[in-house]
Amino acid sequence: MHALSRVRPSEILKATGIDKTFDRTRALQGATLELRAGEVHGLLGANGAGKSTLSKVISGHVIPDRGEVVFKGQALRVASTRDALEAGIAIVMQETSLAPDLSVLENIFLPELGRPGRLSRGRLRQRARELLARLGHEHMLPLDQEVRDLSAAQRQLVEISKALALNTDLIIFDEPTASLSPSEVERLFEIMDRLRQDGHALVFVSHRLEEVFAITDRVTIMREGRTVAASLDTASLSQSDLVRHMVGQDLGSIYARTAEAREPDRGRSGEFLLAVEGLSAPPHVVNVSFGVRGGEILGLGGLVGAGRSEAAEAIFGLRPRARGTITLSGRPIAPRSPAEAIAHGIGFIPEDRRTQNIVPDLSVKENLLLAHLGAYRGFGHGYRKREAAAARLMERLGLPADRLLDTNMLTFSGGMQQKVIIARWLLLEPAVLILDEPTKGVDIGTRSSIYAILREVASQGVAVVLISSDFEELLGLADRIVVLSDGRSIADLPSALLDEVKLTLLAAPRTSMVRNTALLDAISADHSGAAFWVLIDSDELICLNLVEAAGSPSPGLRTGEAMRIAETRISRALMERQDGFVAEADVPLSTVLVPMRSPRGHDFGWIGLTVDSRMSIPSARLIRTRVEALMSAD
Template sequence: MLDTHRDSRAAPLLDAQGVSKSFGSTQALVDAALTLRPGEIVGLLGANGAGKSTLSRIVSGHIQPSGGEVRFRDAPLRLTSTRDALRRGIALVAQETSLAPDMSVLENIFLPDLATPGRLSYGGMRVRAREILSELGHDHALPLDAEVRTLSAAQRQLVEIAKALALDAQLIIFDEPTASLSTTEVNLLFDVMSRLRDGGRALAFVSHRLEEVFAITDRVTILREGRVVAEDVKTSSLSQGDIIQHMVGRDIGAIYAKREVASDDIGDRIFEVRHLRALPWVGDISFSVRRGEILGLGGLVGAGRSEAAEAIWGLRPRQGGEILVGGKPAKLRQPADAVRAGLGFVAEDRRAQNIIPDLSVRENLMVAQMGQHRGFGRGYGKRADRVARLISDLGLPADRLDTSLLNYSGGMQQKIIIARWLLTEPDILIMDEPTKGVDIGTRSSIYRMLQAAADDGLAVIVISSDFEELLGLAERVVVISDGVTIADLPADRLDEEKLTLLAAPRTSTARNQALLADLSRLHRADAFWTLLDDDGLICLAHAGHPDAPKSGLAAGEAMDFSQTMIEQALRTREPSFVAEPDGSRQTLLVQMTDKRGHDMGWIGLTIAGDAVPPDPGDIRVELQALTDETKEP
């Protein structure tokens, strides 16, 4: 176990040492430990099956330990139920919230109080609810009378946190709270967690996403196979490689071993979607992928990516659009048509959409191949050699093929589901959130599987809300927002902030677009909103005036400065209008940032070279007003 020296920080609120837990003959925890102090966020990390959730459930009263010592406020802690834990100020905020969907936000915040005798004051509850939401920085973010079923995943989690604070919880465990959240929603959650930490509460954060661990935690504790292997270590003292090695017990190399693929190594276009329409979620989505290419479909949760995949697969009715396989129109009315056309599809919900629980590992592995088989029997023999190779690659014992798939970890289940489709030898494989809920070691192994398949000529389409995953895995990213294709860009031209801005719902960028239109109209200008690097840009939005000189920018396109008509202005970025060498046009660029200081891009205004320019200060005032509006929670 990694040693750490104790410093002069606050005394532990919770100190668990030597904790064990067995379920029958299965030993879930052997020698686990966790220390939580007021004013700190501690990451609780480990691979699937390491015991993180078991330890979290012990601390929050869901289950009792078999051995070890847990102390809370320097006294032995023996919980008999979750209600007992809540009374003591310990709460668990899980990925799947425990709210009553048919009740209002207000009633859910004070749900434990509804079961107590006596008359409740709804007026007093409203005042207290507003105080709690104000403490979280979201006093206007939740309609207290709305039914919880109508809320987004992020809003439901906010209700769960508010419910914990209504009970004055001083220790809160966040168990994979970001699994169903978009990048923007994750940032909002981290704002809330930071406020709780700064208010003196002790927080534990369970996550598989290491980038989140480095973004929000102060210290980490790492479990492996039920034992603590690194306890209470400063996050800043560790690298991503250090954490991975502790989690899996070996160096698995870089999580994203980026493929070095030359354009000549990628084959012809094998699959194309043109103007797909499947209301209400899919309005106008277009993309294409070539043999040997990994294409990412990026966007926020609810952008329409999964619905587009289901419409392609024949699971959702289409009102328009065209699908081409090998350059020829394909009529994909149902999944069987898609399989015959050479498509494979791993859906997002592993349990509900992929696993057949009554079948064995072998039967789950072979079920898609059976759909291709013609004649008597099951056709297992035709794929025997291929099955043997895949089983070896998966690290699955050959003598366990006839056991239930439910006996395996979520990561192994996912790898078997992917292998199921690789057995059909498809031309195109669509993967919807392929690493959701799996540990870092399994993620790395799934990435290698997909990269090897692409090297063999498979066209891979990956849908993911994890922008780091998309950028690390894909050669090209198609960005989707509100059911519409926004951009199609090489992955090496993007980073997470740029992808977040491109993926923002069009409703949230409407003010920017309206401002560009106003600037264009008032000043006979070519107005644009763009992201700038040293030598290149990505245009987020554009509004042109028929009488204005062109900037050369178009929404959703990436280009080098030299490809535009305003290269001088883009390179110098002066605080005033900059004229191009030929005198034909002049451009003002104003940078925008959000409340965290993140780059929100530049607003640009290109006017005729002989025009009298407006006062740059006046334009900055307009832009600042817009930026201030977008800073509201």
């Protein structure tokens, strides 16, 4: 590559005219990227846009066919990742590249272990502590622990520390939040803030638009290997702007359901088409209950490990059930296999498209008709009965009819594969359709067409159950959302009452809320009252947790339920939210509310304590101090 003419002092890297072709696929076509020191730069685009390829070119994983890159004012020529690391460029991928059998300390200094000469472990240990202190997490990583035993967030911290140990100036984060919980994402963003303040240039590759707005200063957007929008100030953009650049058209609201805005519906009429009560399938499903009506889209929300997928598998007969009842159209059923579930009119699309949904060696048509073969009871294949319906479905999903003859499903893109899988189940005209992460790994244009199909299916009377880790998707599509945590259903709320923050807090695993629960336990016991954690929005609230001491007065709240403030026994305190205790006019109750704010200023709701106003009232300042100490802890 050749040096460019001039580089502005604020620029640390400028790439222009980058081309890369793999076999007959042109991954990059004249791509450009300009980065500054001390910024977080978002690199966005739909699947296949070229984001990861461009990142790998800059970090030495891929050698471009042509193009120019200037780094810190000098022409950059890298033929390997080691060349890039020595130049000061590192990449932190979603799947970390650590040595699982080595310790944290050995992984941080892995590039140095292969160099000649003796290394002082004491000196390395001191350097590691200094690096972690720079990141504000010197106590989070045990340096002698093997990496295989670390969480995803801890492994990512090791990768970042390894990059800093090499004095890197540019760090690329490729989908770093994909495997992290919301609290871990918050912690990662705190680290990225520190790196930005120290003058590092950071590239943030992500599909999650809400995270792009939360952490980036500028964004560059790619489409079909080209840069279509370069170095735009994030603050000047809306989500619609990003979507329009990414897909090349204005999609409007991809979640729009009807012309009329839906009101919160607490008591939707009609019996449940599918009702699940007390479902248990150890070890992941402990006690799950929910119901979904015909014509309704029900969302199952929660974090990875909450038991959502396992509950769906138990309903579909893929996982043995220990307890619980399943009722379909008012009649109890107990599927012991997928064939029995299909016979009852239940369709299920699992999460893993590659291993659970397609047979690569079968043609597209054979993959499309797989579920039909499982349900067909007769001589031959019975394909002819489904061919007309298959043709109509292919057209509705925007799939070319001639591609049915393809001999291998893998010739289709991920989005097209997913459309075929959805069409497979729609051919059977199920009464209930359960979808587990149906838009995982597909671009926003394909997502939009999948959403339209799901809304159309529901409008025809099918009961749709949608499992998704994308909270924006759940809120946009579902009529109601049942939240699962630690294998239990803990809330059942209309989606109109929720937003991403409320849903995230509801979904937080109860086993990971030890400090919060411990605080509620402590202040409840210390003051013989009812301690609670609520989210308040106008005249409504959602109770996240409630702990009541023996004999304490009830504030009229219930964990996991939404209610109007006027329906509680402490409405005056909830409306006024003063610094001190507020006494109710009609009942002998006094309540103090303390806001929960993270160090980054994020709103986590309110901690409250209700006591009998005829007894000694505790110090409101003491309660506030205890809550603030909780929020300031690492």
